[in-house]
Amino acid sequence: MSHGDVESEKAFPNGDVYNGFFDGPLPHRHGKYTWSDGAIYEGEWENGKLTGKGYIFWSSGSVYEGELCGGFLHGYGTFSSIDGSVYKGSWRLNAQHGLGTKTYPNSDVYEGSWREGHQKGIGKYIWGNGNMYVGSWKEGRISGRGVMKWMNGDLFYGHWLDGLEHGTGYYYFADGSCYLGTWSKGLKDGRGTYYPAGSRPPYQHTRYKSYLCNDCTRYLCPPLSVKYATDESVLPGFSLSREVLMYKLSTYTHKASISIDTETKQVSSISNSISWEGKNSNFSMRKICSLLGRSEKMSNRPTTYDGYCDFGDSFGSISLSDKWLTHFTLSNGGQSEQQNDVNVVYEREYMQGVLKMERMVNQHLLKPGINKRLHKKPKNPVGGRGETIYRGHKSYYLMLNLQLGIRYTVGKITPVPVREVHSSDFGPRARIRMYFPHKGSQFTPTHNSVSFHWKDYCLMVFRNLREMFKIDAADYMVSLCGGDGLKEISSPGKSGSIFYLSQDERFVIKTLKKSELKALLKMLPKYYDHVGAYDNTLITKFFGLHRITVNCGQKIRFVVMGNMFCTELRIHRRYDLKGSTHGRSTNSDKINESTTLKDLDLSYVFHLEKSWRESLFRQLSLDCTFLESQSIIDYSMLLGLHLRAPECLRSSLESESKNESPSLIIDNFGTYKLDELIIPSKGLLLVAHEPGSVSGMPGSHIRGSTLRAAPAGDEEREVDLLLPGTGRLRVQLGVNMPAQANRRLLREGGSDSSEADLFKAYDVVLYLGIIDILQEYNITKKVEHACKSIKLDPLTISAVEPKLYASRFIAFLEKVFPEHI
Structure with a gap:
């Protein structure tokens, strides 16, 4: 009879015990491992590793039931923590990854997408009192486009950042009034329009609101969340104060992870000495313990809000003062008009939540063009300028070509030792050329864009300029060539140039006319000396000069510059000042x-x-x-x-x-x-x-x-x-x-x-x-x-x-x- 056909027991000097089947000296098929502190794994093994279905019982009372692979929680499983929280869903290498549902001890529930232990993608979060958010998440926080509704019937649809409204949004009050405007870090900031109850928001926003309420998940609708679309409980009413929302969405306690951290440390400490007879190699639970020990990966949400449940009736950023201001504006000589006058709307401008300006406007007298411009749905949140270039966008292939060329150029010049520039490094002849065929070549990778010719000017000069301004080569490539792509922004001038903005908004790429490229090459030696001599120069910082030629012969020239508005603060006004007066006003x-x-x-x-x-x-x-x-x-x-x-x-x-x-x-x-x-x-x-x-x-x-x-x-x-x-x-x-x-x-x-x-x-x-x-x-x-x-x-x-x-x-x-x- 072979050794693997018999169930046997193996005791270790430290008190651990294995009872199950072996394949030679290693556990195989099915077995039970008991640590000296009482922690237990029972389930399937493969060549000495936890692989298949099984249970892990920690001495503290936490339990995992599900699939494992190679010693990791990997596949589908359920983790029940001692604090009462339960995660049920997909795992990858000991972290929640894929679709999953987590129920918190205070009855809050998150259901949606996870990535490396954090909520990321589309998800639905339901608070214990019925409050609900459906929309985008990033790194465990509400970020992106989403819908929130409160118990009193108020609803906000718009863009979020780190759990706060940030960008363009629509706030619908339960009484039928509506505010369309912009927010910055949770405060109204910028221009917007308030529509009193009874007025008609443009572009049938009343129907739009109903659509959000009844089928918001399908509206947000990556395939991940389609299964929620028939859930009639989507967006029941809820109510949440500003402080509580900030606490819930941006503060993470560690109570849910304490037990996991403790348990994995115990497992790690008592399993490191396990050595199977006949093998020199160390068999242990190290893989599962080392990763489970990263407690922040196991719990990314607050586990108790009991001290924060005295919720108000309205959302902090849209206070009752909105309605009070409307009433105050309508009053005239002690007489008040009805707030539901369908002809009256209010154009407002806020500054960090403070009302700066209000203008009462007859809705029927608004010019259609202005009305459409003020209230059309933007393609991007205000917090990030420009339209993200996506597959199918008119500039998509141009962006791919530009990114391929920049990767090639920076990768080629970075290993070259730093040296002083010479006169030969300047001028139109200081260039490199490369052909990027669609199918790739000996020097270029295959790519999904059209074939193109790439030309790069003055490599050593611009490499030194980037280092002069302390721009790391890797950061430069990540900013311009990262997976998020570039954003296209409209030209503020008459030149007809196209502008692209990196996703982190550190760099601006501008298309140039041939005469402008010649002017830059001509002035570059003196420019290099000038910015080198004066650290605080106010002149535009240039970081790269490139040209793309597509097969049809069209030549497109680019210059990469620093973005002067690279700041976390919102820019409320922008001015282009020349000192002349003819034609220097805006319609x-x-x-x-x-x-x-x-x-x-x-x-x-x-x-x-x-x-x-x-x-x-x-x-x-x-x-x-x-x-x-x-x-x-x-x-x-x-x-x-x-x-x-x-x-x-x-x-x-x-x-x-x-x-x-x-x-x-x-x-x-x-x-x-x-x-x-x-x-x-x-x-x-x-x-x-x-x-x-x-x-x-x-x-x-x-x-x-x-x-x-x-x-x-x-x-x-x-x-x-x-x-x-x-x-x-x-x-x-x-x-x-x-x-x-x-x-x-x-x-x-x-x-x-x-x-x-x-x-x-x-x-x-x-x-x-x-x-x-x-x-x-x-x-x-x-x-x-x-x-x-x-x-x-x-x-x-x-x-x-x-x-x-x-x-x-x-x-x-x-x-x-x-x-x-």
Whole structure:
């Protein structure tokens, strides 16, 4: 009789016992292993490894029943924790992965997609009181597009980020009113429209709401969630306060994982010495223990909310003040119109949850084009600009070609030792060429795009420029060539160029005309010297110059640049400032949240700290002198504003919602000594910069030095900007610069008398830089200047000789950033 046909028992010196079948010296087929502390595995084995179906009983009381493979929880199984939570679904290498359902001890249930132990993809979360969210998840948090409905009948459909509304959304009140607008980190932020009960939202949003309520899962509808579509319980009413939502969606306790962590440590400690007779190799539960020991992979949701169940009747970000404001606006001389007047809607603008402007509009008088533009469903959330390029998009194959070429180029140049550039590294002949056939070649991989020719200019120069601005080659390729693809954004100018944005928004790719490519190659040696000499230059940062030629002969030229608005803060206003006045205003019908405004649209002046203003104009003078030397005109200052809600109202809002003192708010970012804080007159908080610290989102601007500021009587110190809801933001020239914006008199006809701007001064954070530096003052521009000068004042047009352009540009900016009086 063979050894494998007999069930036998094996005892170990440490007290562990195996009882089952063997194949030679190893467990095989079926057996039971008991650890000295009482933990038990009973089930199938294969060549000494837990493989097949089985049970694991921990001494603490937790149980796993299901499939295993090679010593891992792998396949379909159920894990019951001692705290009462139960996960039932797919596993991969000891982590929840695939479709699964987790029930929490407080009766909350998540059902949907998991990836590597986290909720990711489409899922449905039902709170114990009946509240429900259906939509996208990422890394265990609500992120992406989804629907939430509360017990009182309110419903929100829109974009989420880390458990908070972030981007465009539709909020439907139970009484039939509706608000269409934008949110930023859970607060209404930007323009939107409020439709009182009884009014008719455009594009049949009432029907749209009904569709979301009755069949929201099918609407969100990857194949994963189709099985929920017939569930009549989808989106029952629910109610949840702002604090509770933030707690639930962004805070994770470890109670559910304590038992798993403890159990796996026990298993690990008592199984490491197991050695089967006749084998030198160590047989143990190490694989399963080492991975189960990562407790955060086993539980990613809070396990008890019992202390947070006193839910309110409305969602925190849409307070009853919306309806109160509507009632207040409707009142006239003590008389109130009915709120359900079907002809009246309210255009509003919010700033970090504070109402900045409200305008009552007769709905029937709205221009159809404006109405459609204001309320059409955007393709992407406001938090991320542009339209993601997907398979079938007109730019999809172009994006694939660009990514293939950049991978090839960066991979080719990165291993080359760093050296100083030579004159031979510049110019149109400093290039490499490669053909990328669809089926691949000896030097190129196969790909799913069309065949194309790739040309890359000045590899060593741009490699050194990337290193000069501390951009890691791997990060560069991940940003531009990662699996998420690029985003296409509309051109803010008249050039007809197409712009692409990396998913992390660190880099912008712009198509160039042939003349612009020649201008860049011509100025590149001097540009390289200039940005090398001045760390704080405001001129556009260039990181790569490429050309793609498809088989039909069409040539497309690209330049990769740093994104000046690479920030976690929302940019509320964008301005393109040249200093000229002819044609430098924007048609009011074309203005929306993402519009880049022009010189005559600017209605504010900005007051900077004195030394910062001096540094700004010192660098502007150096940069403009360089551009003048290269005969460049038509450049502009790209100015981005992040507006902060007025201190008095924001403080009131924070005290009402959090009931915290200012010192407690500061403590959210760490404990600082009083002498480290520098508080400007208007309330933006500056904190002494810690040497070597990393602040904010990495961007293409991290090379510049940190600006300095000084409290009264002290020497100047480097500072960071501290804002609620963000980390420390490094203050540099043109990046994260706090200022005060004061409204100035508008040009005639520049203000809509029906709009009431509630505030005249704001704390702002500025982002600025010089862009469009590739237009030479050539014969074409000279002819344009001569022709326009016949009918117009020569000083008001853009096409003027470089020296005049530079002086006019600086003079205009001196008015935009006036000195303190």
